[in-house]
Amino acid sequence: MNRLTTSKGEYELARYPEHPRDPFRAWDAADEYLLRQLEGIDGATPVELTGTVVVVGDRWGALSTVLAGHRPVQITDSYLAQRATLANLVRNGHDEDAVRLLSARDTPPDRIDVLLVRVPKSLALLEDQLHRLAPAVHAGTVVIGTGMVKEIHTSTLKLFERIIGPTRTSLAVKKARLIFCTPDPALARTPSPWPYRYELPGDVGAVSGRTVVNHAGIFCAERLDIGTRFFLNHLPERTGRDRVVDLGCGNGVVGTSAALANPGAAVTFVDESYQAVASAEATFRANVGADAEARFLVGDGTADLGPGSVDLVLNNPPFHSHLATTDATARNMFHGARAVLRQGGELWVVGNRHLGYHTQLRRIFGNCTTVAGDPKFVVLRAVKR
Ligand SMILES: C[S@@+](CC[C@H](N)C(=O)[O-])C[C@H]1O[C@@H](n2cnc3c(N)ncnc32)[C@H](O)[C@@H]1O
Structure with a gap:
């Protein structure tokens, strides 16, 4: 203090x-x-x-x-x-x-x-x-x-x-x-140019060619992040009823991809940014359907989700907090993910190779597998045992 x-x-x-x-x-x-x-x-x-x-x-x-x-x-x-x-x-x-x-x-x-x-x-x-x-x-x-x-x-x-x-x-x-x-009341009022929509490339799995909606200020609002792109190409292939959380959802592209790939998925989108959750909702509704099942939560990580209530968490964690580099949020998210996963449930994480998330995941989950990697990024999987 x-x-x-x-x-x-x-x-x-x-x-x-x-x-x-x-x-x-x-x-x-x-x-x-x-x-x-x-x-x-x-x-x-x-x-x-x-x-x-x-x-x-x-x-x-x-x-x-x-x-x-x-x-x-x-x-x-x-x-x-x-x-x-x-x-x-x-x-x-x-x-x-x-x-x-x-x-x-x-x-x-x-x-x-x-x-x-x-x-x-x-x-x-x-x-x-x-x-x-x-x-x-x-x-x-x-x-x-x-x-x-x-x-x-x-x-x-x-x-x-x-x-x-x-x-x-x-x-x-x-x-x-x-x-x-000094306010000038005579200034012509123009509308905000936001939200901004862009089309995804054709090689990003289930969301290829889809349009993403971005409200101002969210992560990578004007183009697809290269880490997210890598993640979209290595998401788990699952079928049937699957309770999925897009943790730190940003514009919701990851959770929307999971929903499009598996119609049995019920996705919960969570972010601490109101603009992000609104973007995720707009992206999901535009691509999956106006009445498709999903939840959109503004909150701190998984704090508002029930213990053992989730089958799969997908996470591209932040590593900045107001200009300072920190891994504290990622660590909190990993702990939170473990708490809400059922036994056998999985956390999939994408991150810069140099951030060393595998060490934290091994400490928190007792296991961690590298699902995919390139010189810059890794996709990691940890299972709640
Ligand atoms: C690296 S971005 C990933 C966004 C999106 N999933 C993607 O891959 O494009 C991390 C996201 O985590 C969100 N975030 C940061 N701290 C958070 C917290 N404590 N709880 C929930 N979300 C948080 C940020 O607002 C941001 O949207």
Whole structure:
């Protein structure tokens, strides 16, 4: 647990899921810079936090927790960010409803008076979110963005310019920068270009030539990932009633492939990104059928699935968490998969060869077979015994 010190006091903050040995803090210099700006520290003019205050893209709820007294609306695409926010609010003596949590898929408030944007890793997500928020912004709305210098590019500023209004940046402080944007109500409103659809190549098994639907900000939203491509060519061939989980489903291409290959499969798509689960649902419905059996869950790994309730888990795990490389999520997913698999059930994983997932799988399952490999990727199978 780490403490964030602000002029308003000290806050105990943690990421979610919380790990006692988590090397990462739940905030960074970009969050601190924004908070200092709002409070009018270092010669800045303090910002009056009145009316509807909206915080977009708060990574782990640090901004929302410090600003909880202003009852902000938080908008995020991340279920984990929402869980972190709730835990951090309670940890710091607030009620869970001190912050109104909206996902990136929800309708934003009609009118926004203060808009604070933690610039996301994905430019596409920022573009989509600004398009959705622009109608609620008025000439008097205070709009401030924040991010680490390496996250803010000319293209980032151009998005604010094009969708909200004239934009400038602050000096960099501790490798963080602020973005000041003045809303221009006369700007022509254009619709978001998302979702984006692309056609799959002809050599990727059951989904060959099919169309994939991608909402903004999801993993590989504009082209098929090469690891996923390798996985699609080495998925298990199964028949009959099969309870399958596409764990970390992204646009749902893996689970959709399993459903097309085996009409007896009942696929559950899970992701911590609301945009991903919406994409998976759209991909599945477009390719398998409007009434075909499937479940679409936003959640943390397999946490919402029953023990022993699954025959097969398919997983292309993430190895990044907000710009930091980490294998903690993959490890959690493997443990979670084991818990929900029935005896004899299987976890199939694709990963970069150098990530060494086979060592973790052997430790967790007591076995691991390499099903396929090329110089870059491996597909691994672990059986619950
Ligand atoms: C490498 S991508 C794979 C996406 C898709 N299966 C594919 O192969 O194209 C990993 C996915 O895991 C999701 N993810 C990350 N952490 C998660 C968690 N704790 N629970 C569920 N999904 C998570 C990410 O949002 C991302 O969509």
